Amino acid sequence: MTPPHDTDAATPDEALLVAYGNGDPMAAAILTRRLVPRLVAFAGRMLNDRAEAEDVAQEAMLRLWRIAPEWRQGEAKVTSWLYRVAANLCIDRQRRGRRQAPLAAAGDPADGRPGAVAAMTEADRARALQAALGMLPERQRQAVVLRHLEGLSNPEIARIMDIGVEAVESLTARGKRALTAALSGRREELGYEDG
Numbered sequence: 001m002t003p004p005h006d007t008d009a010a011t012p013d014e015a016l017l018v019a020y021g022n023g024d025p026m027a028a029a030i031l032t033r034r035l036v037p038r039l040v041a042f043a044g045r046m047l048n049d050r051a052e053a054e055d056v057a058q059e060a061m062l063r064l065w066r067i068a069p070e071w072r073q074g075e076a077k078v079t080s081w082l083y084r085v086a087a088n089l090c091i092d093r094q095r096r097g098r099r100q101a102p103l104a105a106a107g108d109p110a111d112g113r114p115g116a117v118a119a120m121t122e123a124d125r126a127r128a129l130q131a132a133l134g135m136l137p138e139r140q141r142q143a144v145v146l147r148h149l150e151g152l153s154n155p156e157i158a159r160i161m162d163i164g165v166e167a168v169e170s171l172t173a174r175g176k177r178a179l180t181a182a183l184s185g186r187r188e189e190l191g192y193e194d195g
Contacts, residue, residue: 013078014071021068028065035079036061038150039086045145046090048130056093060086076159083152084160087142094138132182140175147172
């Protein structure tokens, strides 16, 4: 079988991991480019610290490379496995108290930004959301981030968090209500029009 290459964007993550486990270093490079930005974004939302998020992503990927030779295709999705590992690493860091104060206006500016005022408004909104997420209990925050910011399905989140789908629905609903309550008095300040 010919090893997958970057030109084949349709190659599933699982096939790439098996290829890496069989000695194809190009498969690791492809998986890294695909998955690390998602892991950093997820961990960043959980920890509110870019450097810690990068450390979590690196550790999660190292664990993936270690288990690659034993990976059995069809048992789990690589992304589900990685999100679960990253979530556990985030929770461990939070519990150890290694979480640092939020960085002011952290993040890379998006290309093609509309203008300075719009960019400042979006930055204010992102900071407000991050602060509100930080007030949620860790399981609610994890479920909300995976569902509403990472776009995963409830069954996939249930597998990642090792809970039932109903528990995911409950956590996301409670988290969303808490976020709404935390941000409701700031609609005008954050540039949201009524109506």
